[in-house]
Amino acid sequence: MPESRWIWQSEHLIPSRDGAGRKVRREVLRQLKRQHWDQHDTFSIRLALEEALVNAIKHGNALDATKQVRVRCRMSDDLIQIEVVDEGNGFDPESIPDPTNGERREMPDGRGVMLMRRFMDRVEFNDKGNGVLLEKQRTRLPQ
Amino acid sequence: MAEYRRLSINEVGDVTVVxxxxxxxxDDLNIQELGRELSRLVEVENxxxxxxxxSSVQFLSSAALGKLITLDKKVKAANGVxxxxxxxxxxxxxxxxxxxxRLFDIKEDEADALAAF
Incomplete structure (x- = not known):
């Protein structure tokens, strides 16, 4: 996609502590509202971003205050991309068991990646497994 | 009754409506506190x-789901509903x-749910 298509871009470096993603979250929501994205798209993006931030801060960087999470966002009229990269060792997303299977369904964790995949159109992890690209196509353009 | 920061508690007959x-x-700290308060309902207040x-909840993350699953286990262990x-x-x-x-018994509204206890 040509650079000129992007109507908004931002980049943040956030510390690895609880609640540090609030500013990014607020900014993304503000942009979605400004561009009149609908309620379901907004919910989906918010959920995927939240799950990615928690994974990066809590699991990737293990709440290590010396490590940061880089969040890059860009939005066109009908697409949003959010990239979240931590400084951890990465993980193999394919190794995560299906959280809906058998006894896994009653485990309290392990649903974040599944929710990202179901609520976004494209979810791609980098080779190291310490970064994820989230992409969503806008469902409806405003009238 | 103990004070709750994340919950509001009402009693309708024998049912505690939360x-x-x-x-x-x-946010992790809020969700941890929510988990402790939900547990207290079962483990301390029986x-x-x-x-x-x-009805008031517009958004929750998978971490919050985890607290609900933990609560479900505690309620079942106490032979509750x-x-x-x-x-x-x-x-x-x-x-x-x-x-x-499929794990939780989810009803449309409060009246339906109360009638099903």
Missing amino acids: RFRDQKIL RKSLLLNF LKLCDIQPEIYEVFAITKLN
Whole structure:
């Protein structure tokens, strides 16, 4: 996609502590509202971003205050991309068991990646497994 | 009755109706506190019939789902009954995708849920 298509871009470096993603979250929501994205798209993006931030801060960087999470966002009229990269060792997303299977369904964790995949159109992890690209196509353009 | 920061508690007959003070159940520290308060209902106050009313909740993350699953286990261990109601469509979708709509007894609204205890 040509650079000129992007109507908004931002980049943040956030510390690895609880609640540090609030500013990014607020900014993304503000942009979605400004561009009149609908309620379901907004919910989906918010959920995927939240799950990615928690994974990066809590699991990737293990709440290590010396490590940061880089969040890059860009939005066109009908697409949003959010990239979240931590400084951890990465993980193999394919190794995560299906959280809906058998006894896994009653485990309290392990649903974040599944929710990202179901609520976004494209979810791609980098080779190291310490970064994820989230992409969503806008469902409806405003009238 | 103990004070709750994340929950609001009402009693309807034998049923404890629990509402959430936060519209958005987010941030690890808040979710940890929510988990402790939900556990207290069962483990300290020995409440056996719990109805979680989600009418005020607009957003929750998978970490919050984890606390609900832990609560469900505690309620079952105490031979109690847990039901959920008034879940908004997007949040219900989260329950359906994760198949937690099969783990939890989810009712349309509070009246339906109370009638089912």
